[in-house]
Amino acid sequence: MQREAKYQLRLYVTDHTLRSRQALAQLRALCDEQLPDRYELEVVDVLTSPAEAKAHRILATPTVEKLLPHPMRRIIGDLADIDKVLAALELHPLKREDGE
Amino acid sequence: MSMPAASALRWIEDAPDGIVVVDGAGLVRFANRASGALFGCASHDLTGSNFGFPVAAGESTDIEIPQDDGGWGLAEMRVAQSEWAGAPAYVAVLRDVTPETRMRHVLQKDADLLASLVQSLPVALIALASDRSVRLWNPAAERMFGWRAEEIVGMHCPLLGSDQWPDFERLAGEVAAGHVLADFETVRQTKDGERLEIALHAAPLRARDGKPDGLLCLMTDIRERRRTEQRLQLSDKVFQNTQEGILVTDGVGNIISVNPAFTAVTGYLPEEVMGKNPSVLQSGRHDGAFYGAMWSELAMTGQWQGEIWNRRRNGELYPEWLHISAVRDAAGCVVYYVAVFSDISLVKENEERLHHLAHYDALTGLPNRVLFADRLRHAMAHAKRSGTGVGLLFLDLDRFKLVNDTLGHRAGDTLLQLAAERIAGAVREQDTVARLGGDEFTVILPEIASPAGAANVAEKIIDSLTDAFQIEDKEAVVGASIGIAVYPQAGEDVETLVKHADIAMYRAKEAGRRNYQFYRPGHEGQPRDIFELEHGLRRALERGEMRLVYQPQIEIETGSIVALEALLRWDHPTRGEIPPADFIPVAEDSGLIAAIGEWVLGEACRQNKAWQERGLAPVRVAVNMSVRQLRNTRFAERVAQILDETGLDPKWLEIELTESMVMQFAKDVMDTLWRLKSMGIRLSIDDFGTGYSSLSYLKRLPVDTLKIDRSFVEGLDTDANDRAISNAIIAVASSLNLRVVAEGVETEQQLGFLREHACCDAQGYFFSRPLEADDAGAMMRQRVH
Numbered sequence: 048m049q050r051e052a053k054y055q056l057r058l059y060v061t062d063h064t065l066r067s068r069q070a071l072a073q074l075r076a077l078c079d080e081q082l083p084d085r086y087e088l089e090v091v092d093v094l095t096s097p098a099e100a101k102a103h104r105i106l107a108t109p110t111v112e113k114l115l116p117h118p119m120r121r122i123i124g125d126l127a128d129i130d131k132v133l134a135a136l137e138l139h140p141l142k143r144e145d146g147e
Numbered sequence: 148m149s150m151p152a153a154s155a156l157r158w159i160e161d162a163p164d165g166i167v168v169v170d171g172a173g174l175v176r177f178a179n180r181a182s183g184a185l186f187g188c189a190s191h192d193l194t195g196s197n198f199g200f201p202v203a204a205g206e207s208t209d210i211e212i213p214q215d216d217g218g219w220g221l222a223e224m225r226v227a228q229s230e231w232a233g234a235p236a237y238v239a240v241l242r243d244v245t246p247e248t249r250m251r252h253v254l255q256k257d258a259d260l261l262a263s264l265v266q267s268l269p270v271a272l273i274a275l276a277s278d279r280s281v282r283l284w285n286p287a288a289e290r291m292f293g294w295r296a297e298e299i300v301g302m303h304c305p306l307l308g309s310d311q312w313p314d315f316e317r318l319a320g321e322v323a324a325g326h327v328l329a330d331f332e333t334v335r336q337t338k339d340g341e342r343l344e345i346a347l348h349a350a351p352l353r354a355r356d357g358k359p360d361g362l363l364c365l366m367t368d369i370r371e372r373r374r375t376e377q378r379l380q381l382s383d384k385v386f387q388n389t390q391e392g393i394l395v396t397d398g399v400g401n402i403i404s405v406n407p408a409f410t411a412v413t414g415y416l417p418e419e420v421m422g423k424n425p426s427v428l429q430s431g432r433h434d435g436a437f438y439g440a441m442w443s444e445l446a447m448t449g450q451w452q453g454e455i456w457n458r459r460r461n462g463e464l465y466p467e468w469l470h471i472s473a474v475r476d477a478a479g480c481v482v483y484y485v486a487v488f489s490d491i492s493l494v495k496e497n498e499e500r501l502h503h504l505a506h507y508d509a510l511t512g513l514p515n516r517v518l519f520a521d522r523l524r525h526a527m528a529h530a531k532r533s534g535t536g537v538g539l540l541f542l543d544l545d546r547f548k549l550v551n552d553t554l555g556h557r558a559g560d561t562l563l564q565l566a567a568e569r570i571a572g573a574v575r576e577q578d579t580v581a582r583l584g585g586d587e588f589t590v591i592l593p594e595i596a597s598p599a600g601a602a603n604v605a606e607k608i609i610d611s612l613t614d615a616f617q618i619e620d621k622e623a624v625v626g627a628s629i630g631i632a633v634y635p636q637a638g639e640d641v642e643t644l645v646k647h648a649d650i651a652m653y654r655a656k657e658a659g660r661r662n663y664q665f666y667r668p669g670h671e672g673q674p675r676d677i678f679e680l681e682h683g684l685r686r687a688l689e690r691g692e693m694r695l696v697y698q699p700q701i702e703i704e705t706g707s708i709v710a711l712e713a714l715l716r717w718d719h720p721t722r723g724e725i726p727p728a729d730f731i732p733v734a735e736d737s738g739l740i741a742a743i744g745e746w747v748l749g750e751a752c753r754q755n756k757a758w759q760e761r762g763l764a765p766v767r768v769a770v771n772m773s774v775r776q777l778r779n780t781r782f783a784e785r786v787a788q789i790l791d792e793t794g795l796d797p798k799w800l801e802i803e804l805t806e807s808m809v810m811q812f813a814k815d816v817m818d819t820l821w822r823l824k825s826m827g828i829r830l831s832i833d834d835f836g837t838g839y840s841s842l843s844y845l846k847r848l849p850v851d852t853l854k855i856d857r858s859f860v861e862g863l864d865t866d867a868n869d870r871a872i873s874n875a876i877i878a879v880a881s882s883l884n885l886r887v888v889a890e891g892v893e894t895e896q897q898l899g900f901l902r903e904h905a906c907c908d909a910q911g912y913f914f915s916r917p918l919e920a921d922d923a924g925a926m927m928r929q930r931v932h
Binding site: 060061062064066093094097100104105106107108109110111112118120121122123124125126127128131132135136 | 172173186193196197198199200201202203204205208209210211212213217219222224226
């Protein structure tokens with residue numbers, strides 16, 4: 048049943064800076080590896096969509112928000128360390144489960 | 148809370164970095180004052196908000212903080228594990244690095260800009276290290292020299308091979324010492340060995356400590372520039388040395404440049420015309436419309452060329468061939484006008500000389516055949532419009548050939564020149580005297596009211612040519628025979644009029660030279676017959692083809708015969724009887740007239756003597772003589788001889804001369820006439836009334852009789868004019884004590900008029916046709932009173 052679980056993620060970035068592109072690339076690589084075909088990723092630029100950022104009370108970027116499955120979790124900062132990111136977002140990757 | 152804990156808390160609260168404590172769910176449990184400032188709110192407002200679980204892969208990571216103004220700040224985040232209220236927590240220490248980042252960003256951008264500039268610069272940019280290895284080699288350098296950056300960077304610069312550029316280190320030393328090397332021209336070789344002309348700009352590169360650290364070189368290919376320069380030099384050479392004047396103005400027409408040829412042609416130095424308008428050269432020969440047309444063509448086509456008269460500095464006008472082009476800028480506005488011109492005054496002069504040669508006779512300077520035809524055409528066209536006439540005189544010098552043959556061609560030429568002067572002096576200003584060639588001249592008399600005007604001019608010309616010409620030490624006497632044809636009566640086109648004047652001229656020659664004749668229809672055929680007639684005439688006397696007939700003159704009052712006019716008849720063996728009017732001119736022209744004249748004179752005298760010897764009452768015999776014969780100085784002598792031979796008393800001989808001939812040559816024949824008179828011979832003027840008689844001359848001539856021309860007598864019955872003329876002739880004769888004979892009397896009425904007006908004698912068919920000698924004798928016998 049876990050296989051059918053959908054992961055809904057949202058990445059908040061500021062402008063198309065090098066860092067933003069890097070964050071997006073890292074997150075996408077992570078998702079493709081850990082959650083293949085099971086995730087939706089939305090990217091929100093806080094500069095072009097300031098109202099949305101404000102509504103979700105985004106304090107800084109890059110911020111990754113896990114909307115589904117509950118509970119909702121956010122992380123901020125460097126997405127390079129996959130384990131830290133997975134742990135902080137409370138993601139339970141397939142492989143890991145399969146491996147268990 | 149212990150004191151140390153409280154002071155630690157204050158320290159945290161007052162720390163310059165933002166400190167945020169986040170729990171395991173990512174919610175803020177504590178935020179100090181500096182963090183509030185970072186996020187743009189009060190620190191306690193942050194408490195409870197979802198900051199997110201802070202992660203940093205290494206020691207720190209940067210996060211962006213969106214700001215209300217649409218910009219963003221940057222903070223360096225360090226994360227430490229801790230605990231809060233007994234639960235695990237994380238401390239995020241946030242240092243505002245916005246200003247430094249901005250600066251770094253700008254620097255990075257500058258570097259990017261410089262890099263792209265270097266890449267895209269169209270000029271070869273090469274940086275050399277102190278050891279002359281290549282540090283930078285941009286794409287333009289790759290294109291120019293052929294080496295790729297990757298094969299050359301770090302290598303010794305191939306442009307500096309010691310054999311190639313021995314002087315380089317000295318230059319580099321100067322550059323390092325602060326000397327600016329700009330536009331230094333040198334020749335380098337490409338990778339392929341192609342020779343390149345380049346201009347070098349060099350600047351020193353320095354290390355951070357200010358010490359020289361290599362050289363920055365900018366190189367441009369100057370081959371194109373060289374070519375342009377050479378073109379410009381060539382253009383300038385052309386500009387300076389061309390024979391054509393060049394004048395350049397700006398778009399509003401102020402002169403900005405002129406070349407030496409301009410100065411040579413116009414006489415203006417460059418400094419005298421710079422800034423002025425080319426109108427300083429205007430001659431005033433062209434009107435505003437001319438220049439208007441020029442400018443409108445320039446505006447339309449950008450070009451104008453044509454002939455124009457300008458004025459030199461010395462005031463002299465000259466014609467030039469001018470070509471103007473408008474030079475436009477990219478927007479289409481005229482920025483320059485370039486005028487190139489050549490002085491064509493010499494060409495013009497040559498043209499005029501050619502025109503003169505083509506239209507004027509070189510010997511006399513008179514218009515030639517071409518110009519003559521042109522003028523005649525104009526005169527005829529004008530006369531046609533104005534309803535007037537044009538007189539054309541065709542003039543041939545008599546005896547010119549003789550002068551030419553005896554005195555030589557040079558004398559002949561001189562004679563022609565002198566004759567031309569005299570002819571030109573005898574005509575009006577508006578008349579054109581032309582020389583058609585040889586001794587043929589023509590005179591065009593435009594706008595003459597009547598043929599009489601043309602006759603007057605002809606007389607004047609004949610008079611003017613009468614006096615002997617002094618040629619070197621010789622005298623030459625020539626005369627002129629003139630044929631007159633008047634437009635439109637004698638021809639309505641040039642060719643016809645000229646032909647008819649020519650025919651009339653031959654007629655004049657035939658009529659005894661030094662006279663003029665009007666063209667009359669019927670003249671045409673004669674010149675054709677001349678040769679044939681002349682041929683026949685030579686034998687006519689020998690063969691006895693000539694004979695005389697006699698027409699009686701009757702004294703009106705008494706009805707008795709007072710004289711017989713001897714009339715010459717030629718019975719041509721094949722053509723039958725030829726009238727004297729046809730063959731006498733030929734006889735005169737060929738010189739046969741002398742022999743014929745003598746035969747007539749002798750025969751008439753002999754016949755008259757024969758009649759007298761037969762006992763008939765003596766009458767005068769009247770013989771027609773040509774003035775030509777009288778001009779022979781030995782004529783009187785010859786007559787005396789004939790009278791002597793025949794034994795006729797001179798008082799029974801009468802010599803008839805036509806009026807026109809007597810009047811034309813009165814001066815020439817005066818002596819002869821008086822000599823004849825002194826011998827007792829009578830003199831009669833034939834055809835009286837048809838010529839232009841001068842009464843003063845008439846009085847001075849030893850004339851005995853006037854003969855009224857038959858044309859007047861014919862009209863006596865019907866024409867008041869003819870009656871008036873006849874009456875006047877009778878009156879003139881009476882006043883001069885002359886006899887009057889009316890010719891061509893054919894009717895009783897004519898005779899009645901003559902009798903009424905006291906005319907002495909009459910002759911004509913009314914009395915008798917011309918009769919053979921025997922018949923005349925018989926008639927005389929009958930009429931004996």
